[in-house]
Amino acid sequence: MSVNNVSQSELDNILEANDMVILDFWAPWCGPCKTFAPVFENTSEKYPGVYFGKVNTEEEKELAESFGIRSIPTLVVIREKIVLYSKAGAVPAFSLEGLLDRMAGLSMEQVRDDIAKAQEEQGGSAA
DSSP: OOEEEOOHHHHHHHHHHOSEEEEEEEOTTOHHHHHHHHHHHHHHHHOTTEEEEEEETTTOHHHHHHTTOOSSSEEEEEETTEEEEEEESOOOHHHHHHHHHHHHHSOHHHHHHHHHHHHHHTTOOOO
């Protein structure tokens, strides 16, 4: 699968259509972002079932803000519309692949149960 540019207006459709989405938040002036881009692109070829998207934080400020992006590059992994991972910093290919393998191996039923339990403990209700 190739890497796609992602905008705020497209995100809901992307999340609806894909079980697992990884977003790379970047900017054209960012040196580490430029260094990481080929790693992200090459990894996308190894994971055809994962949607790889790039978010230009200069063009998509609202989208970056909605994810709390403070530093770039930042990777965000979303599975079944749940953010499982969000961390700033470029990573080597083996780390990115390991991350995707771990995220794909998670039991989403357990993740939802853990979220509901944490919300109950905080006095909130599960959605």
